[in-house]
Amino acid sequence: MERNCVQEHRASFGIMNVNLDEFETNLENTVHSTEEQDNEIWRTYTERSNLVRQYLQSNLSLHVLEMHEKKVELLKKCCYYLEVLPTFLILRDQNLLALPTSIFQVIDPWKFQRVKKMAKSQTEVHLQLLTHLLEELQQGREELVCYVETCDMVTFLSKWDLIKQRMSDLSNIMNKFISIQVSRRLYTKHRLVSCADIRGNKIPDIRLFLCAKMPVMFDRKESFAHRNWAHLKWSTENQETPHEQYELHFKLLKCGTQAEFGHCGLMTRTTNNCVVQGLLPDRSYEFMIRRAETYTLVYELWHDTITLTTKANVAEDKST
Numbered sequence: 001m002e003r004n005c006v007q008e009h010r011a012s013f014g015i016m017n018v019n020l021d022e023f024e025t026n027l028e029n030t031v032h033s034t035e036e037q038d039n040e041i042w043r044t045y046t047e048r049s050n051l052v053r054q055y056l057q058s059n060l061s062l063h064v065l066e067m068h069e070k071k072v073e074l075l076k077k078c079c080y081y082l083e084v085l086p087t088f089l090i091l092r093d094q095n096l097l098a099l100p101t102s103i104f105q106v107i108d109p110w111k112f113q114r115v116k117k118m119a120k121s122q123t124e125v126h127l128q129l130l131t132h133l134l135e136e137l138q139q140g141r142e143e144l145v146c147y148v149e150t151c152d153m154v155t156f157l158s159k160w161d162l163i164k165q166r167m168s169d170l171s172n173i174m175n176k177f178i179s180i181q182v183s184r185r186l187y188t189k190h191r192l193v194s195c196a197d198i199r200g201n202k203i204p205d206i207r208l209f210l211c212a213k214m215p216v217m218f219d220r221k222e223s224f225a226h227r228n229w230a231h232l233k234w235s236t237e238n239q240e241t242p243h244e245q246y247e248l249h250f251k252l253l254k255c256g257t258q259a260e261f262g263h264c265g266l267m268t269r270t271t272n273n274c275v276v277q278g279l280l281p282d283r284s285y286e287f288m289i290r291r292a293e294t295y296t297l298v299y300e301l302w303h304d305t306i307t308l309t310t311k312a313n314v315a316e317d318k319s320t
Helices: 002-057 062-077 109-150 153-158 160-179 314-319
Strands: 079-085 088-092 098-102 184-186 207-213 216-218 230-236 246-252 264-269 273-276 284-291 297-300 304-309
Touching: 002 109, 002 153, 002 160, 062 109, 079 109, 109 160, 109 184, 109 207, 109 297, 153 160, 184 207, 216 284, 216 304, 230 246, 230 284, 230 304, 246 273, 264 273, 284 297
Parallel strands: none
Antiparallel strands: 079 207, 079 297, 088 098, 216 230, 230 273, 246 264, 246 284, 284 304
16 A cells, blocks of 8 residues: 555656646747747837938938928029020011011010919919928928837837838928929910911910029128228029129118218129229118019019128228
8 A cells, every 4th residue: 555655656746747847848938939029029129210210311311301401491592483485486477488586576465474473373382382391301300210219119119000101201202392393394274375476377385484593692702892882792503694684782771861861772784793882981781682683583582682881981090
């Protein structure tokens, strides 16, 4: 009987050993599986967060957004014109003689003014849209930076679908932002030329394009004032147009006497510099430069200005 008890005890002890081994094996497998899952989760988090960081350092970097912001500010300062093509037509008179004719000689002036108003409205909407898209890109960058810098791993992975969709949306916004900066054709329902205007000749296919000219800006280093005159110099960025007319406006800022009131003027030049004579000594003048207005101008909001102070008289300096 004692032998049976010992045998049963040994058998039960063997079973316990087997169960313990299985438990330890299962535990090791569980721990190993958990570690693999943790490692896989960490790898996924690292890959996805690095993907967002790369996007923030390339397509949506601070440098890129600052460059686009400067471009938008520059476009807001530009002058916008209608370019009409073709510029000339070959029309035949009653004797069938071919005569080169300017396109504006056959375009209805009233209809063209209506087109200019439409072009002005489109330009304003265009600039507002650029500003809005840029703000969306800047806000989107802030959101993505917040995801990668403040969210923990679990939160980041739980929002991955949202983050991925946001990156896709921002890429589409960037593409749209870049595409609308290109000069584009302007379509109008108005027929600018009537059959009567061209006396039986074939009505031409007139194409209109909305084009921007870079702003005219003073050269601050080359513009200066002496006692009774000032030298002004200006330029346009990478866009020199021969024989283009410029208007230089100037006015006295503070008028001390009645004689000084209204001391202002306007000078027209086809060069990029001008000397203004007859200024009062020891006075501050504001100078403004712009392109002379043309028939095709549709939008102009900004003009560059500079303030120069003339030197005092030598006699006045000695007396003081």
